Structures are given as C-alpha cells and as structure tokens.
Amino acid sequence: DAGVIQSPRHEVTEMGQEVTLRCKPISGHDYLFWYRQTMMRGLELLIYFNNNVPIDDSGMPEDRFSAKMPNASFSTLKIQPSEPRDSAVYFCASSLGQGNYNEQFFGPGTRLTVL
C-alpha cells in the first residue's frame, strides 16, 4: 500500500491567494483527519470525516478554512484568502473504524508558507 498521499509537499504563496491541499487516504479507511502543526501550537486537529461526511470541524480556525471529501479516496483542505499566520505543516491522516482503538496513519505533510 502506498500509504496516505498528500500534495503538494511544499507550497509557497502570497497573502490573499487561495491555497488547496490534497489528500488521498489509504484504500479502505473510513476515517480521514486534517491536522496542522506549528512550533507554537503543536499538532492541532482541524476536522475529521467518517465515510466522507464531516463529523467535527470545531478545530477549523476560521471561515477562511474549508474542507471537503467528495469521495472515499480524496479530500481537500482549502484556505481562502491565505494569511501569513496560516504558515504551518498540514497533515492528513486516515484510519479504519470498527472501533476507535485503531491507530491513524499519517501522510508526509504539506509545508505551507504564506508570504
């Protein structure tokens, strides 16, 4: 299995631009999570989906952030407009349900820099 795939690996953009991060979870996994990692705040859960349906988006910082999961093999996290304080590493993770004791598998992350 290829694991969780994220693209792009690095993104540099200017303030005000739209940014779209992409994630392909492990085939068969029914949970998908988006995290943000910064030095100041550590690892924060932004939103998670179960069977393509958003379950908890309480971690999404502002209305500028949105996430979708149109099918079981693809999810996007969009920031519009982007701001310098959005600079962080964004991770996607997936897991297999059937009990909430299963570990999450993380992608390599997207390093976002907003100038």
Place this chain on the structure above:
Amino acid sequence: AQSVAQPEDQVNVAEGNPLTVKCTYSVSGNPYLFWYVQYPNRGLQFLLKYITGDNLIKRSYGVEAEFNKSQTSFHLKKPSALVSDSALYFCAVRDSNDYKLSFGAGTTVTVRA
C-alpha cells in the same frame, strides 16, 4: 475532556543507555493510548498503543511502553538507545467514547554517539 502532558521538551541520552520518554494523560472514560514518532520532514509514524490487557506493551525493535492506571501515565522506554532513535516523540490519548486523538506537545529525543 481529554488531554496529554509530556513534561519534558527534550531528552538527551548517550547511545547504549536506557531511554525514557514520559507521558501522563487525563480522560473521563477509559483511555486508549498511543505513541508516535516523527523524523525530520516526515509525517508521524505509529509506534505502539495500549487499548486493554497487559500493562506493558512491547514492540519487536526494543521499544516498549508501560501503562499505569493509578499514575495515569504511559511512559515510552527503550533499554538501549541508538543514535537512529533521535526524533520527535508524541504521546496521544483518546477517550473510549470518542474518535478524536489529543496529542501531547512532543518530546525531542537526542541520542549522542
């Protein structure tokens, strides 16, 4: 509510010496506990977990963790550290009634040759 504390930002040990990375947790229900490791410019990798059963969880490459309910702790241990163990280690907890994982702030482990 659930939370995790990793009281040490950094742990430095010499190669061949025992390594301990500390973690304490707080949950309202039964805890599901996890350890992850992150190498530079990589995603988090799952190490081990405690769900139920034996309090000492062992992995094949010498890493283990001990669950202590009375002290609400889940410390990661390795009897003999290697330079390649140098990385950022995260402890995480999930309440048995929830799917959300709460991560600690992470502990940077440096093993010197």
